[in-house]
Amino acid sequence: MKATGLIVEYNPFHYGHQYHFLQSKEASGADCTVAIMSGNFLQRGEPAIIDKWHRAQIALQSGIDIVLEIPYVFAVQNSDLFAKGAVLSLDALGVDSICFGSEDGSIEPFVNAHNELQVHEKEYHESLHEHLKEGLSFPEASRHAYHKIGLGDDAIDLGQPNNILGFSYTKTILDYNLNIKPMTIQRKQSGYHDETIEHKIASATSIRKEILSQGYITEEAKGSLPPLTVDALEQYRDVTGSWHEWELYFPLLQYKISTMSPEELGQIHGVEEGLEHRFKQTIHKANNFQEWMNLIKTKRYTWTRLQRTLTHILTNTKTKEIESISTINEAPYVRLLGMTNMGQQYISQQKKEMDCPLITQLHKGVHPFLTIEERAVDSYLSMFKPTIKRERRNREFMPPILP
Amino acid sequence: MKATGLIVEYNPFHYGHQYHFLQSKEASGADCTVAIMSGNFLQRGEPAIIDKWHRAQIALQSGIDIVLEIPYVFAVQNSDLFAKGAVLSLDALGVDSICFGSEDGSIEPFVNAHNELQVHEKEYHESLHEHLKEGLSFPEASRHAYHKIGLGDDAIDLGQPNNILGFSYTKTILDYNLNIKPMTIQRKQSGYHDETIEHKIASATSIRKEILSQGYITEEAKGSLPPLTVDALEQYRDVTGSWHEWELYFPLLQYKISTMSPEELGQIHGVEEGLEHRFKQTIHKANNFQEWMNLIKTKRYTWTRLQRTLTHILTNTKTKEIESISTINEAPYVRLLGMTNMGQQYISQQKKEMDCPLITQLHKGVHPFLTIEERAVDSYLSMFKPTIKRERRNREFMPPILP
Known part of the structure; x- marks a missing residue:
């Protein structure tokens, strides 16, 4: 049985994801699709609009065979660590290929870029270091350094977030010499309209923006979302009273940051170079999360980088733990x-070959990262009343879901 | 100018407090009354129903000349530490007497009890230790130990919370050999009805219970509260949307306890003997604060003792800090x-004699306890929206209030 791996967030699952999944299955010739998904918090340091269980359910019902979770400690990180967490898990489950979306749809530029990087590694790192010292953010410094070693405009565009992630996946596969074939599918452009089936591709970001700002799923958003997703989003909100977004966690951040000492804040992953003082000095100056982010962001600390750090504050994740x-x-x-x-059959087949534990329920004591996983769940659910919180957190300790 | 000191919580200020204050002034012959009050959190480990500034304002408008704050680190403690924090502050401001309410209204039993305790100190401590080892709570063990050394039923009743506090005040004055005269006023019984002025004395606890359970100030409660208090309570609630009670902080406790490690919880003042595990295991089993307290209380850990510990968790107060x-x-x-x-004149007169700083605004760096004070403020205000939070916390950095 052959499996292909997809690295996803499905926040929420839309027609672009469906297209990617179907194309990947066809291109790889796999019998089984394994999607590894970030959990309740995402790579960009944001709470997912609905929890991982509901997102996994939509994926299974849409035809994905297996949904895995990227451990929190890897998921809320820069692209290289995110890729590492995802790719190593997929490798442990023995997938034959990993298939990601890219602007261009051709894998050679990614492989070539990796070769170039290996040849010019020293030069790359020197240039990266120099630009970081100038005060640039990591993505910016990295883009300059790639340009320096010839991975500029002629190669893959490493200014594009999806290409950055794709490059990180490719690098991980090649660096660790994994028995996985890296593949890529050309993304359908945002705004792409398939006249025959009357739906269109939109980015998950624009869909979230639309429904969170309007407070309901508009017709516009419905045009980009499979009915399964629309139903799941609406049912979730009917039970919990709201979708998740940073604004709802802002009071907790205010509380947490004002009651932690600078020393305690300094132990949180990502809090460095005096950020703790910047956070404490400004936390009561803003009326909401958006306003506060505008107060604290700098050339050096991008919005995304800061959001990841704030997620670690929310989940109490300390540098030394990870x-x-x-x-x-x-x-x-x-x-x-x-x-x-189908997924169950594939897992039965692979299970005996696995070198690491397969976690089907959140048992304690198996790995320290699972304690952090539990804290991430509790932080994510903190906005709910006790009965919902209890029911939702109990899900972590139950067997995997079926479609 | 002579001053008498009152040790109070005014939660909220009622006719019983007014009676105590007027009687104290008369009995002591003081020109000036100094009330030292617990701040936003009270001795029993509860959030005050309205904040310290509004409670101080009522006191000043009711005729109290000076309102001081018991430092948080002393206020949310057992009666001996509470007394120490209050009495030493009053001494620093040079009061001539301290006048507290008691069941009996006579000071001799308190002074005699102190003498007895000095004579039988070893015996008292041995007995106390023995009863604590049996698993009794501190107040229970202490009551038994007092009984053992003859401070039993014939002497002051140390089973009565007000007598316990009065005894702690007396002990502090005598132990530190302060130049303060301990005095006591007989308390009017709860339910005491003064027919001529159509109001009655009720305990602050029963008044709070009435208005918090009903959600408004009932006619019953109004009968025990001066109009000043009624207006202040109503105005507070109109602005902030609610009065303060533990139930509103329960979500924060759930969040805090589930995202702290047992080791981190163990560093909080009062978390000892495995309480951290008990807290973590039960925090999601209850639907509200009341239910949870019933799950965690034991013979050893009284409701009050636990509430104080939970307050320290909320304010992130660690044993080593205090x-x-x-x-x-x-x-x-x-x-x-x-x-x-009048208060201002008294302070001008005393200021030059003072051996410690007089804090009129919450400046940082003067004393580490003031950092904890600020955290207590931020914890207390955490339930409000950012605009109210900012306005209320700014009050801490402004000059003292006038009536």
């Missing part, structure tokens, strides 16, 4: 959220 | 909340 993520070279465990019958 | 409170033997500072003209 130091090992940069040196680890195999998956700490594989966390299974849900599967179809 | 170790010095048991050995300190003078006021770290005197915090002034408000004063009348």
Whole structure:
């Protein structure tokens, strides 16, 4: 049985994701699709609009065979660590290929870029370091350094977030010498309209913006979302009273930052170079999250970088707890959220070959990262009343879901 | 100019407090009354129904000349530490007497009890230790130990909370050999009805229970509250949307306890003997604060003791930050909340004699306890929207209030 791996957030699952998934299955010739998804918090340091279980359910019902979770400690990180967490998990489950979306749809530029980087590694790092010292953000400094070693405009455009992620996936596969074929599917442009089936591709960001600002799923948004997603989003909100967004967590951030000492804040992953003082000095000056972000962002600290740090403050994730993520070279465990019958067959086949634990329920004591996972769940659910909180957190301790 | 000191919580200020204040002034022959009040959190480990500034304002408008604040680190403590924080501050401001309410109205039993305790100190401590080892709570063990050394039913009844506090005040004055005369006024019984002026004395606890459970100030409650208090309570609630009670902070406790490690919880003042595990195991089993308290209380840990610990969790107050409170033997500072003209004259007169700083605004760096004070303010205000939070916390950095 052949499997292809997809690295996803599905926040929420839309027609672009469906297209990517169907194309990947066809191109890879896989029998089984394994989507590894960020959990309740996303790579850009944001709470997912609905929780991981509901997003996994939509994926299974849309035809994905297995949904895994990227461990929180890897998910809310820069593209290289995010890729590492995702790719190593997929490798542990023995996928044959990983298929990601890119602007161009051709894998050679990614592989070539990796080769170039290996040849010019020293030069790249020197240039990167120089630009960081100038006060540039990591993505900016990195873009300059790539340009310096010839990975500029002629190669893949590493200014495009999706290309950056794709490049990180490719690098991880090649660096760790994994038995996985990197593949890419050309993304359908945002705004692409398929006249025959009357829906269009829009980015998840623009869809979220639309529904969060309007407070309901507009006709415009419905045009880009499969009915499964629309129903799941509406049902979620009917039960919980709201979707998740940073604004709802702002009071908690205010509380947390004003009651932690600068020393305590300094222990949180990502709080460095005096950010703790900047946070404490400004936290009561803003009326909402958006306003506050505009007060604290700088050339050096991008919006995304800051959001990730704030997520770690919310989840109380300390640098020393997750130091090992940069040196680890195999998956700490594989966390299974849900599967179809086909998925179940594939897992039965692979299970005996696996070198790391397969986590089907959040048992304690298996790995310290699972304690952080539980805190991420509790932070994410903090906005709900106790009964909903209890029901939702209990889900973590139950067997994986079925479609 | 002679001053008498009152140790109060005014939560909220009622006719019983007015009676105590007028009687104290008369009995002591003082020109000036100094009330030292717990701040936003009270001795029993509860948020005050309205904030300290509004409570101070009512006191000044009711005729109190000076309102000081008991430092948080002393206020949310057992009766001996509470007394120490209050009495040493009053001493620093040079009061001639301290006048407290008691069931009996006579000071001799308190002074005699102190003498007895000095004579039988070893026996008392042995007995106390023995009963604590049996698993009794401190107040229970202490009551048994007093009984053992003859401070039983014939002497003052140390089972009565007000007598316990009065005894702690007396002990502090005598132990530190302060130049203060301890005095006591007989309390009017709860339910006491003064036919001529158509109001009655009720306990602050029963008044709070009435208005918090009903959600408004009932006619029953109005019968026990001066119009000043009724107006202040109503105005407060009109602006902020609610009065303060533990139930409103329960979501924060759930968040805090589930995202702190047992080791981190163990550093909080009062978390000992495995309470951290008990808290973590039960925090999601209850639907509200009341239910949760019933799950965690034991023979050893009284409701009050637990509430104080939970307040320290809310304010992130660690044992090592406040170790010095048991050995300190003078006021770290005197915090002034408000004063009348008479109060201002008294302070001008006393200021040059003072051995510790007089804090009129919450400046940082003067004393580490003031950082904790600021955290207590931010925790207390955490339930409000950012605009109200900002306005209310700014009050801390402004000059004292006038009537």
